[in-house]
Amino acid sequence: MAALRSDAARSRARIIDIARTHDRATLRLNEVAREAGVGVGTVYRHFPTVHALVEALSVDTLDAMLATSRRAAAVPDPGEGLALYLRSALTLQLEDGGLQAVLLSPEDEAEAVRTVKREIFETFASLLEAARAAGAIRADLTVGHLAHLVCGIEHAVRLGSPDDLPLLLQVMLDGLKPQPLATYTG
Amino acid sequence: MAALRSDAARSRARIIDIARTHDRATLRLNEVAREAGVGVGTVYRHFPTVHALVEALSVDTLDAMLATSRRAAAVPDPGEGLALYLRSALTLQLEDGGLQAVLLSPEDEAEAVRTVKREIFETFASLLEAARAAGAIRADLTVGHLAHLVCGIEHAVRLGSPDDLPLLLQVMLDGLKPQPLATYTG
DNA sequence: CGTTCAAGCGGATAGGTCATCCGCTTGAGA
DNA sequence: TCTCAAGCGGATGACCTATCCGCTTGAACG
Incomplete structure (x- = not known):
């Protein structure tokens, strides 16, 4: 995994932090994006599928x-x-x-x-x-x-x-x- | 359960027959309706939820x-x-x-x-x-x-x-x- | 039979979710 | 400071669910 740009690393960490507060079986990427305060596109770029995030x-x-x-x-x-x-x-x-x-x-x-x-x-x-x-x-x-x-x-x-x-x-x-x-x- | 009208009984049977050919975990009522040749409304009247059909x-x-x-x-x-x-x-x-x-x-x-x-x-x-x-x-x-x-x-x-x-x-x-x-x- | 109407039917569609795409922004190397 | 690849946001098209209501029909009854 290539080194991430600082903003990208921050987004990724926010997404993971929020995702941890959710039930793994019912993760919704759009919902995680909203709660994490990032755009949907950002979530999908870091984690193309729900499984990738899990x-x-x-x-x-x-x-x-x-x-x-x-x-x-x-x-x-x-x-x-x-x-x-x-x-x-x-x-x-x-x-x-x-x-x-x-x-x-x-x-x-x-x-x-x-x-x-x-x-x-x-x-x-x-x-x-x-x-x-x-x-x-x-x-x-x-x-x-x-x-x-x-x-x-x-x-x-x-x-x-x-x-x-x-x-x-x-x-x-x-x-x-x-x-x-x-x-x-x- | 009150006796069904003949057409209702026929619809119900068709729906169940088709549903049996599907995986229970991924049943889609609209899809069952299409395959059974009945309207979506008919499926939802007989089985208000997927669980009812299951x-x-x-x-x-x-x-x-x-x-x-x-x-x-x-x-x-x-x-x-x-x-x-x-x-x-x-x-x-x-x-x-x-x-x-x-x-x-x-x-x-x-x-x-x-x-x-x-x-x-x-x-x-x-x-x-x-x-x-x-x-x-x-x-x-x-x-x-x-x-x-x-x-x-x-x-x-x-x-x-x-x-x-x-x-x-x-x-x-x-x-x-x-x-x-x-x-x-x- | 013919009449009546409750029961049943179909499917348009409102509402909701998913995941992509692209124009704008920004970090960081030169 | 300049440049631009990397990253960002969110509008949006595609898809799915489930309701609602006007039309149709089975069957009870005179």
């Missing part, structure tokens, strides 16, 4: 997610490491309402986002591999399954209250373990 | 859900009964893309829908109670938690492929069991 709002959270995944990789017990990462990812996704969309989007506006996402997924994959090797997790689960499950639990928590997080997370974590006994498969 | 598209599925819940209540083993219901509910929700919205909506357009939903939830609640009494499920889970979890798993399956259903369902079912050992709660 992405920009999530870069900090993405960095936090990467940091967490690396911290999790340093945990001696692979099962605990994976669990720590899953818990953190879920918490971050619940805090940042746009993160799920950014993580799942196949296209990224910003090159930096693409890079961080790749690094997160790579770390995530090695966490899973280690946990599997340690027999801490069902062998038939892929990184995709886990990512989708986290998004699913996020969805479930959003349908209820944040207070449900610990319980629903625990249900997921328990379900991920290799099951000792045959389970009903009707 | 609801109408789901009445059959709701009936199936109620029937399934009663079948599940007749299963001798309470744990198996609950599992059967959860599996069926998830399958129905995946088949009917508008069902989750109908089930979760606090307001119902049609009185019949309100009634069926109440009966489903009542049966669901007694299935849970029986399973809990039999020690087949964690004691701290409510009907709300389970309903939200099913919606969460539905979400997870939709993010991937329908092939993921058996595995993700099993993860949920295993996680719902009372856990024999202490779990990592970091």
Whole structure:
């Protein structure tokens, strides 16, 4: 990203500040422009699509997610490491309402986002591999399954209250373990 | 619902037929009107909101859900009964893309829908109670938690492929069991 | 049947949102 | 100070939703 002219940097920051006060799912670029005191054209030049703005709002959270995944990789017990990462990812996704969309989007506006996402997924994959090797997790689960499950639990928590997080997370974590006994498969 | 005039019944049926061919999440009433060969006004008279139409598209599925819940209540083993219901509910929700919205909506357009939903939830609640009494499920889970979890798993399956259903369902079912050992709660 | 009219129909259109385009302004390098 | 690429604003065309009202029609009744 080339250095921005000072006025452009100011506009961009104002837009992001205002956008942060809005629900990510119902962002209206024209409304953000009005509240930020800039022209609509300015918003659309900085962020050609709503997704571009949502992405920009999530870069900090993405960095936090990467940091967490690396911290999790340093945990001696692979099962605990994976669990720590899953818990953190879920918490971050619940805090940042746009993160799920950014993580799942196949296209990224910003090159930096693409890079961080790749690094997160790579770390995530090695966490899973280690946990599997340690027999801490069902062998038939892929990184995709886990990512989708986290998004699913996020969805479930959003349908209820944040207070449900610990319980629903625990249900997921328990379900991920290799099951000792045959389970009903009707 | 008072008996419809023959032309009104015909219009209504045409609208529903066409609407069934559309994605529930992106239904456009004007588009449905055009395709159904009726005026926009006719669509809006029969279905004042998109949700009213979505609801109408789901009445059959709701009936199936109620029937399934009663079948599940007749299963001798309470744990198996609950599992059967959860599996069926998830399958129905995946088949009917508008069902989750109908089930979760606090307001119902049609009185019949309100009634069926109440009966489903009542049966669901007694299935849970029986399973809990039999020690087949964690004691701290409510009907709300389970309903939200099913919606969460539905979400997870939709993010991937329908092939993921058996595995993700099993993860949920295993996680719902009372856990024999202490779990990592970091 | 013919008559009557409530029920139903169609679609023009008012109102609202989105995103582009272009003439004006300004930061900053020379 | 001069120059002009970069940035800005907002008018506006394109599109979408949902209402309203004058016209049409099914069906009840004598």
